Amino acid sequence: MGPLIPNGIVGMEWDLFFALFIGIAFGYVLESAGFSSSRRLAGVFYGYDFTVLRVFFTAGVTAMVGVFIFNYLGWIDMSVVYVNPTFLWPAIVGGVIMGFGFILGGYCPGTSVTAVAIGKIDAMVFLAGIVLGIIGYGEGFTFFEQLSVSGYLGPIFIFDTLGITAGWFAFLLIAVALIAFGVTAMIEEKVNPESGLADTKGTSYFIPVTLALLVGVVLIFTPFERITGVGEMDKEELEKVIVSDNHYVHSDEVAFKLFNDYHPVILIDVRSSAEAAEFTLPGSINIPLEQISSRRWRKTLSEKERKVIFYSNGTANAQKAWLVARRMGYSNIFVLEGGLNGFFQNLENNVKPSDYLHESEFAYRFREKSRQMFREGKLEVKKEQTTSDDDQPVVVAAKGGC
C-alpha cells in the first residue's frame, strides 16, 4: 500500500501539494511548542528548558512506532521508503559542526523558519547564514568532497548495527525516552521551577507511561520487514537449508517436463539477457542474476505450486541466484544440477547400461529420445506467461534527505 505516491496509488501531481500541507502542519506544531524561540531551544543544553528533548524524543518515538505498526500490517514497504544512507565520517563530523551551529546560533534550520514567520530577526540572520554556509560549502567542495563520501555503509538500520532485533531496539528507545523524560523533569524542577515545566505540569503521566512501555514490550515480539511481501530469512536458517542440499533438480526431471510439454515447473535463466537471447531452455523466463531482488519478479518468484528452477551455464551463478532468492524469503526455489552444460552432457554422454536394470534402461532410452528431440528441434513449448507484474509501473524508491 504505502508509501502512496512512490507506489503510484496517489498520483505524482499531488506530491507538492502534500509537501505543502505536511510543511504547514510541521511548522504549526513547531511554533505552538515554542520552537520559534532561540532561548527556549538553547535551554535544553543549559538545563532550564527541556522542550526540545521532550518534543524531539516523543516525535521520533511516535513516528517510529507508527512505522513499525504500518510495517507489520503491510501498509508500508520499507524498501521503497527513503532510509537515509550512512556515510560514517561526514555523519559524525557534520553532526559536530551542526552542534556548534546550534549553540552559537540558537536554532536549527526547521525551527529558524518558524521563528522567521513570527518576526524573529535573529532567526532571519541565522537563515541567511545557512544559505551563505551552503554557498561556502559548494564553492569549497573540492576541499570537502573526499570527506563527504567517506565511510559509506549503505542505508543500514540501527538495530542491525547494534546486532539486535528491530523490536528490541524499539523497546529500548521507548524506555530510554521515558527515563530521559523523568530525569529532565526533575532537573527542570531544581533549576527553574517556574518555566518549562509550566506546559506539562498538572497532568498525570501514569497512564501514558504505562501504555508506552506496553507498546514497547509488544514491539519486541513484532517482526520488522525490510521488504514487504517477502519474509526475509535469517542467516542461521539459510545455512541449514544450504547444508541440507536438497534444492537441486536433476536434468532428467527438467528434460522430462519440457519433453512432455507439461509445466509443473517455472524455468528461470539467470544468465545475462545477451546469453539468454542466444539460447535458452524453451519456456524459460530470463531474470539476470542482478535482477533477482527486483520488485518486478516478486510474483513470479513467489510461486508456491510449481517449482521455480534457476539455471545457468554451470551451477555457480544459479547457486548465487538461489542464495539471493532464499535470503529474500522465496522458498520454492531450486537449482538445475549441472546447469545447461550438465544438462546437455547427460544427453550426449548417454551410455547404454550394461546390466539392463529396469530404471537405468528407461533412463537411457529417455535420454536418447530427449537428445533427438533437442537436436531435431521437435520440442514445441508454450512460452511461459510472465505474470502481471510487468504491467505495473516501475516503482522507483523514494528520494529524500536534505
Place this chain on the structure above:
Amino acid sequence: MEQQKSQYMNSYLAGFLLGIVLLMAIFIAGRGLGASGAAKDLAAITVKAIAPEHASKTTFWANHLSGDSHPLKSWLSIEVLGVLIGGLLSGLISGRMRFKVERGPRVRVATRLGFALLGGMLFGIGAQLGRGCTSGAALSGMAVLSTAGFLTMMAIFGTGYVIAYFFRKLWI
C-alpha cells in the same frame, strides 16, 4: 520564560502531533521531513543569479540545478514554504507576532546577530556533510530507524552539551 501559565502547547502533545505529521510524510511521500535542503535550493539559485556561468561549470551547483523544474519547486522547498505558513498561522493565533532579536540577558544585539550568522553558516556546512539537519537526518532518521539518523543526532546533541558551557554568556 516570564509567563506564569505557559501559552505553549504541552510538549508531549506537540511531540506526538509532530510524530504523526512525520508518519504521514513517510506513509504518503515515502520520505521524512526536512529543512536544510530548501536552503540548498536557495543557495543554488543565488549562485546562479550572481554567477550563472560559474554555476553551470561547477559540478556541485550544476547537479543541483539540473532537471526540468525550477529548483524552488522541489519537495523540500515547498515543504519549507509550508513550515513558514504553519508557523505564521500558529504565531497569529497565539499572538506571538513581534519583530525582535531574541538573546540572552548578558549579550548585546550586535553580538547575538553576529553569532546567529556564524551559527547559521556552521549549520549550513554541517547539514551538507551530514546530509540533513535535525529534522531531515536526525528526526526522520529516528523514525525509519536508520543508523545515520542516530549517529548524526548523537553528534549534534553530544557536541552541544560539551561546548554549551563555553558559550553560556550567549544564553544565560
